[in-house]
Amino acid sequence: MTLSARLLELERLDQEADRYEKELRGLDVAGALAQVQAEQDEVAARVKKLKQLQERLRQGEEDVRELERKTLALDQKLYGGMVTSPTQLAALEIEIAGVRSDKDRLETELLELLDEVGLLEAGCAQQLARVEQAQQDLKSREHEVGERLEVIRENLLGLRRTRGDLVASLPDHTVALYTKLRAAKGSAVAAVESGACGGCNMGLPDHKLRALSKEELDRCPNCGRILAPKP
Numbered sequence: 174m175t176l177s178a179r180l181l182e183l184e185r186l187d188q189e190a191d192r193y194e195k196e197l198r199g200l201d202v203a204g205a206l207a208q209v210q211a212e213q214d215e216v217a218a219r220v221k222k223l224k225q226l227q228e229r230l231r232q233g234e235e236d237v238r239e240l241e242r243k244t245l246a247l248d249q250k251l252y253g254g255m256v257t258s259p260t261q262l263a264a265l266e267i268e269i270a271g272v273r274s275d276k277d278r279l280e281t282e283l284l285e286l287l288d289e290v291g292l293l294e295a296g297c298a299q300q301l302a303r304v305e306q307a308q309q310d311l312k313s314r315e316h317e318v319g320e321r322l323e324v325i326r327e328n329l330l331g332l333r334r335t336r337g338d339l340v341a342s343l344p345d346h347t348v349a350l351y352t353k354l355r356a357a358k359g360s361a362v363a364a365v366e367s368g369a370c371g372g373c374n375m376g377l378p379d380h381k382l383r384a385l386s387k388e389e390l391d392r393c394p395n396c397g398r399i400l401a402p403k404p
């Protein structure tokens with residue numbers, strides 16, 4: 174294998190490794206996990222609020238019952254014949270009216286609260302179902318991702334071994350040039366096809382084309398990439 178062919182192979186290995194690395198980053202489930210966690214916290218806060226409202230509702234219903242008992246007791250006093258003074262009777266009627274009005278107001282408040290609780294209950298139920306679904310999806314995805322991760326790690330190990338052997342067969346300064354070009358241009362080696370550089374598509378002069386089969390490295394006069402005959 175000529176030097177340029179080995180460099181072309183090195184680039185192919187590096188590109189394959191890059192694709193795996195990119196896939197690895199894409200497979201990251203941490204982001205999805207954080208999202209589910211955030212939604213879970215949100216739904217927990219809503220459930221907490223729901224419980225507070227339910228408690229207020231329960232307390233309010235108790236207060237209504239207390240006011241009912243109070244009205245009943247006052248009615249008995251009013252119609253029981255124990256109070257006969259017109260002034261006292263009038264005062265009693267005012268008191269009863271006051272208690273009834275308090276009760277009406279409270280009942281109106283409770284109806285609004287009941288609506289709010291109903292809406293929140295429905296919202297929480299929906300969100301809880303969504304979180305549960307997301308958790309299930311994540312679980313099955315984690316399983317799939319886990320299997321794929323195994324494959325990728327295995328392949329990357331193999332690639333790195335092959336790359337190590339290949340690099341060991343190359344002169345240090347050639348590897349340095351390759352590394353520098355790849356970092357600067359994204360690819361270091363350009364396969365020559367139909368007389369043009371595969372990196373920048375510039376047509377190459379005849380003497381460059383003739384030199385391709387030789388052992389020395391040649392570079393594209395336009396983009397500077399190492400030229401290699403297309404395998």
Ligand SMILES: [Zn+2]
Nearest residue numbers: 370373393396
């Ligand atoms: Zn070029």
